[in-house]
Amino acid sequence: MGTQERKTREKEARRQLILTAANRMLSEKGFMQMTMEDVAREAELSTGLLYFYFKGKDEILVTLLLNSIQYLNDRLRQVRDQDGVALQEKMKQLEDTFKDLLAFDPSVFHKIIHLHSSRNMEKLSFSLIEEVKEGYRQAFSLMTEIFRKIQDAGIAFSAAPDHYTDFICSIFLGSICHAQCLFLSAGDRDHQQQLLGEAFEIIDKSVSNGASQKDRKKICNYSA
Amino acid sequence: MGTQERKTREKEARRQLILTAANRMLSEKGFMQMTMEDVAREAELSTGLLYFYFKGKDEILVTLLLNSIQYLNDRLRQVRDQDGVALQEKMKQLEDTFKDLLAFDPSVFHKIIHLHSSRNMEKLSFSLIEEVKEGYRQAFSLMTEIFRKIQDAGIAFSAAPDHYTDFICSIFLGSICHAQCLFLSAGDRDHQQQLLGEAFEIIDKSVSNGASQKDRKKICNYSA
Amino acid sequence: MGTQERKTREKEARRQLILTAANRMLSEKGFMQMTMEDVAREAELSTGLLYFYFKGKDEILVTLLLNSIQYLNDRLRQVRDQDGVALQEKMKQLEDTFKDLLAFDPSVFHKIIHLHSSRNMEKLSFSLIEEVKEGYRQAFSLMTEIFRKIQDAGIAFSAAPDHYTDFICSIFLGSICHAQCLFLSAGDRDHQQQLLGEAFEIIDKSVSNGASQKDRKKICNYSA
Amino acid sequence: MGTQERKTREKEARRQLILTAANRMLSEKGFMQMTMEDVAREAELSTGLLYFYFKGKDEILVTLLLNSIQYLNDRLRQVRDQDGVALQEKMKQLEDTFKDLLAFDPSVFHKIIHLHSSRNMEKLSFSLIEEVKEGYRQAFSLMTEIFRKIQDAGIAFSAAPDHYTDFICSIFLGSICHAQCLFLSAGDRDHQQQLLGEAFEIIDKSVSNGASQKDRKKICNYSA
DNA sequence: TATGAATGAGCGTTCATTCAT
């Protein structure tokens, strides 16, 4: 019935409310400094209610991370499935994907970091950890497929597709981290997007260069 | 006086004892899980004494980080100042520098991460923060100098030297972080060095490619 | 009216449903570990509804205890009123009564214990406490009557009937408690009934012995 | 050195201070209602310090229980080893032992009860649980030895010594529990000692009766 | 210098109870 449906919707809305509030506090204070009371206050709810919707603090974090992973994978799937585009376009799409992920979740890096902070996973349910693992695997797999497609199109990559996946992942994560170092040393803000952009620029050029040696004609247009 | 000198030396030795112990615990448990009592036990000292040598937990962390930054900068200076080597050699030296940094301090990444964890710097003394900033600046500056030298030697870089600095820093930090993701998703160990190696391989090739088009003769031997 | 009556009946049925569920959870988890949500889930009702039928968690416990007390008193009345049986038979009936009480409510001991746990009675309504008191008094009174009858029949008891009441009550409660100690120390199960049986055996024999000295002829058949 | 020794003594004194405070609060409020802050306040210490001396709330309880068990076993050993006393004396000594245990630790019953409250032992260290088990076993074993000695002396017991052990244990525990029932129903205080006394009186008489039939001469004086 | 006992604020979490619907 409509009533039942509305309730379900409202419950989901509450969950989202909490997640949004947690995300705000997470960006503001970091995971360790964020208390459940912070989240409750930000969401204008009682602390107890948080535990009605989530098993605990860690589950909130992981749920948020899973959201971001899903966002990334959705975008990666689009990039993979979109045919008839030029190589540079594919790389540009990848760059935009990561930039948008960063806009979608500015603290995705910190979520990943905390999740891996050894002792924090022990309290998580097995299935939730599995979801994260699966999310990671899908992301890696999708990226590798994309790189393979590019390579199959004749572009001369200097390494195997899965190495490119690792390479791009490292650059994504590293750009965020290095941006913080720059922020500390120079005081500027928001280098993340910029660093990512510059890194992709370097990669793009080197790829074009590499490509040029093999099959320059094939660069512009290839189909899956 | 000799006595005074000996005292100073012994004090410094104690500090090192604590730092070494802290480093061990840091690798073992991570910063949040490491308690001051852990450090004291590992150093076979009392907790109270830690506060005689260091202002607090954070200061220990930052001191350790400064050590690692200094190690890095020393190495970078050597790379910069060593003349008469081929381009590939310079890149290889850079790669080795970072790999050695990782061996020298396996938890350097986590130190950086924690330092930036927003609220953790408030308790630190101004001068200590300045030291870190200065260390960062020097590292960036040294790397940029190195890249500039390479570029000056006629190697066709696809970007400005300081962008390469950011690029390499990102890759260094990102490789460590991504290695953890791989560890979670695949269960393998110790991808850090490997990922870093693969990343440098990709860069090397692209640089060679780029270089080859411009001035292949100049690659092999250049002098500052 | 019939409708009214049905409603009353249904309401009582609901109460019983809750009580039964609570009893199950009580045996399974113990009072402190049993949450109201446990009870609600077990009864397939909502938590809120529990508070329509009962003032709170403690009231459920006490209501269950009252049930068991009533069961005991009903049985004791039967033992008291049944004439023309031998002495040993009376003692056997008493033994069976307690054993059946234990079967009827395996957690009666824990209910009693919790009720007495000092601060737990403060929240209970005056009348409910009075009911428990009255139930206790009736049980003690009934048992004393039974012992008096036995004594009046010429059996040489070594103590006054009310002392025997206390004695038997202590043995009943103590057997349950001691069974738990044995369970902890030896790991065996279900000593309750056995301990109770052994205790009664000891009592029986000593009573027979004592009796034999005075008036053995009167043992076998006496009437109230 | 003297200083070291004094420190050790003072530390032990602190432990005792906490245990004493906990015992007071335990009698006053019961285990569940007693908070660590209560104990700290009563001992005029900070809550944190409690955790320096004890692993947690449960460990305090068990330590107190172990104290009482040790007290009991010491007394039982004395009873067992004292030769050349009459049978009645042995029984009287047993009675006094339990009465003194009750005076030594008025809440020993509640400690036992809580310990057995299923889920509470999970947090305890294995060795501590083993100590309790061993304490129980020793008590049972000592009592059984005592009863065997009495029986060997020619006293006609109506049951095996270990059944008598169970019997006496049940009566001890049951008397305390039943005293609470009486307190609730009648409002009187301190029936514990009295009930225990009455119970022993009943047992004594029945034993004397039983004994008289076999070997009255041996009652008065026997040696191990 | 060195010790380690002492502090105490703070946090994650639980759960009996209430209340809007």
Next chain:
DNA sequence: TATGAATGAACGCTCATTCAT
């Protein structure tokens, strides 16, 4: 009657830091 989301006080426990000796 019935629901179940919402409340919020309470508690056990941790640990960086201090301080008397």
